[in-house]
Amino acid sequence: MDRFIIHNLFGIEGFNIAWYGVIIGCGMILATCIAAWRAQKAGYKADLIIDFVLFAVPIAIICARIYYVVFEWEYYSQDLTQIFNIRGGGLAIYGGVIGGVVTAIVFCRIQKFPLLKLMDFAMPSLLLGQIIGRWGNFVNQEAFGNVITNPKLQFFPYGVFIDELQEWHQATFFYESVSNLILFIVMMIVAKRVKKDGWMTVLYLCGYGAIRCFIEGLRADSLYLIPGVRVSQLLSAVLIGVGLGIAWGIHSGRLQSKTYKGKYLSDNVRQDGE
Known part of the structure; x- marks a missing residue:
């Protein structure tokens, strides 16, 4: 399908609106x-x-771009102006996640809001955004897996035909989208039953980390730290480790949200408290 939903917006040559951007x-x-x-x-x-x-x-968005550029520096070092050409592609989810988490830490420190509580509100939504966003990869024909040579397996959703290569490849973007959807449903069910802050964060870090670690091993366009070591798989292991650490902290009582009485408390709750 056409990568652009609108061509030459307002009559400006080359000012196109991409499906990827609309989906994101x-x-x-x-x-x-x-x-x-x-x-x-x-x-x-x-x-x-x-x-x-x-x-x-x-x-x-800035962190997602920086992450991608760092691990594709050999290409961008040849033309530094391309670093700012986001329309040409090149945003890494993990960079965005890192940027979002750092922002949450700073935001909560300034606003004196419980970090784990905000993270628990954000994590299921972050996952939902990833579920939807992966379909932008389908339109752009990217984030695909290994080549499929068996004609019996050359069908969607197991595979996707890549026009540029004229080959069938594993539809890893679809695998991740569906796996994330299952994780999202689990998180929504668990969210109704847990009372301590932080468990949504644990589920995201461990669940998505495991999903991404497996699927990344199938992808044909991974970013590598060194030959044989995929950056996303290494970060997935880190996410799982951090998630398990937070789980231990919550279970042991070392990580607990403090009572919040600031400006973001709803008026009804504030009145009831008074």
């Missing part, structure tokens, strides 16, 4: 709405999520 944008909007809704149900104002997102999104 829709994912961000839906993810923000879900997080705001969950925050309101928990007794907080939607402004908490809106204020956080206003900082997190641009920072996450």
Whole structure:
């Protein structure tokens, strides 16, 4: 299919609107709405999520670009101007996740809001955005896996035909999207039953880390730290380790959210408390 939903917007030659951007944008909007809704149900104002997102999104995009450029430096070093050509592609999810987490830490420190509580609001929505965003890879014909030589396996959703290569490859973008959807459903079920903050964060870090570690091994376009060592698999292991560490902290009582009475508390909860 055509990569662009609109060609030459406002009559400007080359000013095209890509399906990838539209899909990512829709994912961000839906993810923000879900997080705001969950925050309101928990007794907080939607402004908490809106204020956080206003900082997190641009920072996450910048970090996603930096992450990609660092590990593709051999290409970008030949023409530094291409670093700023985001329209040409090159955003890494893990870079965005790192940027979002760092933003959350700084935001919570400034606003004196419990970090684990904000992370628990954000993590399911982040995963939802990834579920939707992976379909941008389908339109761009990227993030695919190994070549499929067996004609009996050359069908979607197991495989996807890549026009540029004239070959069938494993549809790893689809595998990850569906796996993330299953994890999202599990997180929503667990969210109704747990009372301590942090478990949504643990589920995301361990669950997505495991999913990405497996699927990354099937991809044909991975970023490598050194030959044979895929960056995303290494980071996946780190995510799982951090998630297990947080789980231990919550279970042992060492990680607990402090009571919050600031401006993001909903008026009804504030009145009840008074």
